[in-house]
Amino acid sequence: MHRGRGVAIFWCLAAAALFGASTPASKALLPGLGPLSLAGLLYLGAAVAVLPFSFRGGSRALRRRPRNILMLLGAVIFGGGLGPVLLLLGLSRAPAASVALWLNLETVATAVLAFAFFREHLDRKTWAAAFLVVAAGVLLAAPSGFGSASGAVLVALACLCWGLDNNLTALVDGFTPAQTTFVKGIVAGGANLSLAFLIEGVDAAPARWASALGVGALSYGVSIALYIRGAQHLGATRSQILFSTSPFLGSILAWTCLGEAVLPAQLAAAGVMLAALWLLLSARHEHDHAHDALLHTHDHRHDDGHHHHVHPGLPAGIRHTHEHPHEPLAHAHPHEPDLHHRHDHD
Numbered sequence: 001m002h003r004g005r006g007v008a009i010f011w012c013l014a015a016a017a018l019f020g021a022s023t024p025a026s027k028a029l030l031p032g033l034g035p036l037s038l039a040g041l042l043y044l045g046a047a048v049a050v051l052p053f054s055f056r057g058g059s060r061a062l063r064r065r066p067r068n069i070l071m072l073l074g075a076v077i078f079g080g081g082l083g084p085v086l087l088l089l090g091l092s093r094a095p096a097a098s099v100a101l102w103l104n105l106e107t108v109a110t111a112v113l114a115f116a117f118f119r120e121h122l123d124r125k126t127w128a129a130a131f132l133v134v135a136a137g138v139l140l141a142a143p144s145g146f147g148s149a150s151g152a153v154l155v156a157l158a159c160l161c162w163g164l165d166n167n168l169t170a171l172v173d174g175f176t177p178a179q180t181t182f183v184k185g186i187v188a189g190g191a192n193l194s195l196a197f198l199i200e201g202v203d204a205a206p207a208r209w210a211s212a213l214g215v216g217a218l219s220y221g222v223s224i225a226l227y228i229r230g231a232q233h234l235g236a237t238r239s240q241i242l243f244s245t246s247p248f249l250g251s252i253l254a255w256t257c258l259g260e261a262v263l264p265a266q267l268a269a270a271g272v273m274l275a276a277l278w279l280l281l282s283a284r285h286e287h288d289h290a291h292d293a294l295l296h297t298h299d300h301r302h303d304d305g306h307h308h309h310v311h312p313g314l315p316a317g318i319r320h321t322h323e324h325p326h327e328p329l330a331h332a333h334p335h336e337p338d339l340h341h342r343h344d345h346d
Contacts, residue, residue: 008233012242015226020246022219023103024253026088027096029215032208034200035088040193041209043080045216047185050225053178062174071168072175072183079165080188086158094151102155103246107133109163110240118167120235125279130237132276133244139269166240170231177228181221189216245273 022042029038062068091099111130114120122130172180231239 005233008230008239009242011226012230012234012239013245015223015230016243016246018219018223018226019243020248021253022215022223023091023099024096024257025211025215025219027091027099028257029208029212030088030092032205033212034196035085035092036192036196036200038088038212039084040189040191040196041212042084042216042220043185043189044193045185045189045213046221046224047182047189048213049217049221050178050181050185053225054176054182057176058179059174065174068172068174071172072180075165075168075172075180076184076187078161079169080184081191083158083161083165084188085192086154086161090151090154090158092151093154099151099155102152103159104133104136104244105156106159106162106166107237107240107244109160110166111237113163113167114236118171118236120167120237122237125282126237126241129241129276129279132272132279133241136269136272136276139272163240166231166236169228170236170239177225177232180228181224184224185216185221241276245277248273 026038026042033041087099087103090102094102107130111122111127115122169180175183227239227243230242233239234242
């Protein structure tokens with residue numbers, strides 16, 4: 001496994017750990033805040049967390065392109081607006097541990113949308129890993145009785161929204177991960193909180209507001225920024241399979257902090273998830289392929305075979321972000337469906 005892939009995998013796993021903590025934390029906050037209020041505060045907290053890192057990088061020219069604006073708008077609406085509200089509505093109708101594990105449906109939604117609409121190649125090992133992720137979620141959730149049917153439907157709809165968000169976010173160009181997270185947080189958070197004032201009538205203690213903003217800063221702000229960096233290098237499906245480990249942390253916190261029961265079947269499912277991760281990490285995709293001329297911006301190194309421009313005094317292995325061009329190139333090497341490899345396959 002080359003170094004760049006390993007770093008991207010770490011980003012996704014760190015994002016998963018942070019997001020996993022949000023489900024039990026949100027469950028504890030819901031009694032004093034409605035779903036719209038909490039969704040708004042979580043995303044506003046995300047915007048606050050990444051604000052200091054949002055002033056640099058990216059490309060103004062690429063940010064003005066209609067394609068990038070529309071993809072970011074879609075990510076904001078589905079991922080920042082609808083997804084969290086549907087999740088919190090489901091969370092109000094079902095146990096936190098069950099909801100945390102139903103979130104594995106996001107992996108299936110991401111994979112199907114990526115394959116059908118976003119030109120992302122999925123080999124047999126990756127499909128098998130996605131299947132095992134879902135199987136682990138079913139095995140983990142089954143002993144708890146799956147909560148209510150309405151809660152399950154709401155969480156499934158949230159996962160569909162986030163599956164679309166994942167694919168759009170992985171392809172947005174011109175924005176750094178921090179800038180994308182800030183736009184998503186400030187727009188979606190502000191819209192949901194405004195609706196909350198009109199519909200729910202927000203009346204919560206300042207400490208609860210502060211707690212919601214803090215959870216949003218870490219579990220949404222830092223987590224989303226890390227996930228976007230990973231997704232741009234690994235593709236939406238592979239990064240989502242790694243991110244799907246988040247329900248395990250969410251379930252552990254629900255069991256320990258909220259006192260929900262732990263059953264043997266739930267612990268056994270950890271082995272299924274480990275098998276899925278092994279399949280994902282062992283998958284190898286290599287063939288002759290051609291790159292067209294391209295101008296874009298993203299986090300990169302100069303020793304990956306695709307970035308040959310020169311920065312005097314900057315070592316080849318240092319990651320950095322700026323707008324840069326690519327000349328046409330044909331070669332073969334192992335690769336992921338990242339920003340450079342969205343080609344068609346036979």
